[in-house]
Amino acid sequence: MDDQLSRVFSALADPIRRDMVARLAVGDATVNELAEPYAVTVQAVSKHLKVLQDAGLVTRTREAQRRPVHLEAEVFDLMTSWIERYRRQAEERYQRLDAVLAAMTEQETPEAEGEAS
């Protein structure tokens, strides 16, 4: 696993940081806005942001003094694509199970199953 991926994994391993990413998926926000829902200091939120920035998940623009935090969508999309690929692997497996089940019902009656000890 390369360094970039490692950083993304560790960055997203924290529930607060995941929550912040979810909020940023809706739109850019300032550090103060991000800090509002949590019972933590703005400094603590800044530390979390630093981790997300180092992982390349978010960037901060130099726009005036607000310096809103911006989510790098393409990196975040990685997660979505991993989940979808995993889902398709499971679906592929279960379509094979469909075929096995279809062959079973052709061969035996359900009663034969019931009394097996």
Added chain:
Amino acid sequence: MTATTHPETTITADPALPLIRIVREFAAPREAVFHAHVDQTLVTQWLGPRRLVMDVDRWDAETGGAYRYTHRDDNGTYGFYGSFHEVRKNERIVQTFTFDGYPDGVSLETLTFEDLGDNRTRLTGTSIFESLEVRDYVLASGMETGVIEGYERLDDLVAK
């Protein structure tokens, strides 16, 4: 592409908990779906990725039992093993799961078999990992199914 009448697999990767939950319905009675999970001959027909050969070294699908199998292709073999913590007939299977390539990692998998009536069954599989980081690594690597990328066989299967 997937012109199937079966409800497709749904997957949940909880943002705050290190788990993956997969739900799928089958057009078969619960007894049959359960049997296809514990019978070694039947399991080898569907569990492994299509292009890999599945060799079972051990398969004791009962409470306190264990399993070990490998997936094999031209590039090498991928081993998996674990214990059957509980095999409750037609209802539930709880097992551990470890990939030889990552021996420090172990996940706990719970499968439940739900009778929906009318010869339909809902299978819910929940895998719990040690951390969100490990869970995400598993998602990213597709480790469970042995590093497969291709779905070229999918259309053939569906067309049957």
